[in-house]
Amino acid sequence: MTKAGVRYVPDELDRRIIAILRSDGRASLSKLSEMLGVVRGTVQNRLDRLLETGTIVGFTVRVREDFETQTIHAMMMVEINGKSPMSVVRALRGFPEIHSMYTTNGNWDLIVDIRAASLADFDRVLREVRQIEGVANSETSLLLSGVSA
Known part of the structure; x- marks a missing residue:
């Protein structure tokens, strides 16, 4: 939710950020910026908004199956x-x-x-x-x- 109570709907760039973070939750802002073809500040702003709206609720670790x-x-x-x-x-x-x-x-x-x-x-x-x-x-x-x- 946003401050006005309107639900935030991620756009294509947000979904691409989320997809990259799902496979590499430790990806740096610089790496995300390079992979997405946008400036680092845009990635930072998008991540801040995804966290602020609760779209991203946390980061996790994936371990090998064994x-x-x-x-x-x-x-x-x-x-x-x-x-x-x-x-x-x-x-x-x-x-x-x-x-x-x-x-x-x-x-x-x-x-x-x-x-x-x-x-x-x-x-x-x-x-x-x-x-x-x-x-x-x-x-x-x-x-x-x-x-x-």
């Missing part, structure tokens, strides 16, 4: 009660173990991708998520092994 072989990986389905699902989402964003979240249809309101370093960490995350005001119910499944399609 890095997380000992990581506890699970999917948690969450039912939210009340009229403020965004307060639950905001609370969940505070957990470093939460990799991603998705809204869904059906019995569950959210699907939460959890990645924890140990069973103790995983247990703590489950306990803390269930204590968030607005979380009515949850069901979690551990992911054991991948299956080829």
